[in-house]
Amino acid sequence: MVNYKVADEGLAEKGSEALYIAENKMPITAKIIRKRFEKEKPLKGTTIAGCLHVTKETGNLARTLKAGGAEVYLCGSNPLSTQDDVAAALVKEGINVFAWHGNTDEEFYWCIRQCLNARPNILIDDGADMIVTAHKEFPELIEDGTIIACQEETTTGVKRFRAMDKQGVLKVPLFPVNDARCKNQFDNELGTGQGIVSAIYGMHVLFAGKVCLICGYGHCSSGMALRARGLGANVIVTEVDPIKALQAKFAGYQVMPITDALPIADIILTATGCKHVIAPTKEMFDNLKDGVILGNLGHFDIEIPTKELYEYAKQIKPIRSNVEELIFPDGKKVYLLAKGRLANLVLSEGHPSEVMDMSFALQSLMSEYIVKNKDLLKPGMLTVPAEIDDQVGFLKLKAMGVEIDSLTEEQFNYIHGFHEGT
Ligand code: NAI
Numbered sequence: 001m002v003n004y005k006v007a008d009e010g011l012a013e014k015g016s017e018a019l020y021i022a023e024n025k026m027p028i029t030a031k032i033i034r035k036r037f038e039k040e041k042p043l044k045g046t047t048i049a050g051c052l053h054v055t056k057e058t059g060n061l062a063r064t065l066k067a068g069g070a071e072v073y074l075c076g077s078n079p080l081s082t083q084d085d086v087a088a089a090l091v092k093e094g095i096n097v098f099a100w101h102g103n104t105d106e107e108f109y110w111c112i113r114q115c116l117n118a119r120p121n122i123l124i125d126d127g128a129d130m131i132v133t134a135h136k137e138f139p140e141l142i143e144d145g146t147i148i149a150c151q152e153e154t155t156t157g158v159k160r161f162r163a164m165d166k167q168g169v170l171k172v173p174l175f176p177v178n179d180a181r182c183k184n185q186f187d188n189e190l191g192t193g194q195g196i197v198s199a200i201y202g203m204h205v206l207f208a209g210k211v212c213l214i215c216g217y218g219h220c221s222s223g224m225a226l227r228a229r230g231l232g233a234n235v236i237v238t239e240v241d242p243i244k245a246l247q248a249k250f251a252g253y254q255v256m257p258i259t260d261a262l263p264i265a266d267i268i269l270t271a272t273g274c275k276h277v278i279a280p281t282k283e284m285f286d287n288l289k290d291g292v293i294l295g296n297l298g299h300f301d302i303e304i305p306t307k308e309l310y311e312y313a314k315q316i317k318p319i320r321s322n323v324e325e326l327i328f329p330d331g332k333k334v335y336l337l338a339k340g341r342l343a344n345l346v347l348s349e350g351h352p353s354e355v356m357d358m359s360f361a362l363q364s365l366m367s368e369y370i371v372k373n374k375d376l377l378k379p380g381m382l383t384v385p386a387e388i389d390d391q392v393g394f395l396k397l398k399a400m401g402v403e404i405d406s407l408t409e410e411q412f413n414y415i416h417g418f419h420e421g422t
Pocket of ligand 1: 195219240271
């Protein structure tokens with residue numbers, strides 16, 4: 001029996017088409033690993049719950065875990081990122097899905113609880129909401145050993161778990177999959193980098209000649225700065241980390257405090273994982289340029305102070321799906337993408353499947369690793385084994401038909417030794 005609540009089961013056919021498109025662009029997750037999982041069933045007897053953006057790529061991760069023998073439960077990790085057609089198609093394939101686009105905060109947590117009610121053995125989170133809920137509301141799943149280990153997909157989630165670990169309240173073995181090389185150097189940089197397309201989709205805006213303010217110069221934001229410059233924008237970067245700021249400066253961007261950048265920015269895109277990157281004050285709002293586009297690609301909707309902007313605006317006018325014109329008391333207009341939520345997921349289907357292939361290959365192989373090593377795992381922050389990271393790298397290269405060199409024995413001994421010098 002499949003347990004589910006989705007928006008409209010009638011969308012399943014359209015969802016299957018989307019899953020097929022992604023499958024063909026995810027050779028490692030949806031072909032190589034899935035084929036092996038089908039044969040070996042390494043996840044047999046395991047229940048896996050994912051709190052992830054329910055997209056066509058996540059759908060293919062769910063199919064691969066199911067092919068490996070797991071019972072899979074899925075809920076959304078953001079109220080606006082669920083692709084309803086994909087959710088409906090997955091239900092038809094026997095995956096338990098509790099997700100629909102536009103759910104309220106209360107519904108969001110209801111969906112998480114439905115997944116936890118299934119007594120999952122592995123939790124795959126994106127932003128930490130499911131695992132934190134398990135700690136707060138389902139402690140018996142941790143105490144009685146039902147939950148073997150957990151995986152986290154994004155930077156913000158990893159930061160929350162590091163904080164829990166530091167305070168001694170993280171009670172499960174936690175693998176920060178986000179921190180694997182095959183994840184954040186590709187998904188975050190390339191995927192979110194290309195996410196500026198969401199601003200283009202939202203407003204049909206020409207980047208060339210515009211001043212584009214990128215807040216942050218981390219994995220996601222440096223990718224966004226590069227793409228915005230490639231489209232001909234004059235890019236300004238704001239940072240709080242001196243080394244990141246230097247990297248941005250030496251990469252040729254203007255770097256300045258946000259108060260100096262706001263009055264001249266035509267497009268502002270945030271991806272910092274921080275709160276109130278634009279401070280929620282009248283002074284800051286009045287500093288914004290008339291017609292500015294505001295888009296956030298960080299995990300939560302508080303980088304751009306959405307709630308306070310809505311309160312400050314005298315009129316909020318939806319101008320297209322998930323794009324609003326906010327008219328300020330002085331008549332100034334600003335354009336908010338995706339209600340301040342992950343604009344790339346809300347407005348343009350999230351990261352390309354090719355890049356999610358690597359993230360979800362890691363999640364698939366880590367699920368297998370957890371089952372194999374379940375008796376050895378201790379609560380706290382762990383690390384994705386380098387061999388799994390490398391394996392994903394090699395598989396991706398192979399799938400792309402790219403060959404590389406390998407070290408000779410002499411070279412290996414040289415770079416791992418100290419005897420040879422001047
Ligand atoms: P990161 O840690 O590599 O980069 C964040 C950067 O922002 C750091 O350099 C930090 O110094 C800077 N920063 C922090 N507070 C700031 C402030 N107030 N003003 C200016 N800069 C500030 O993190 P990463 O991997 O780039 O992730 C950023 C956010 O994007 C996280 O919330 C993450 O969960 C999310 N994310 C979103 C994705 C999407 O699909 N939209 C995909 C992957 C991550």
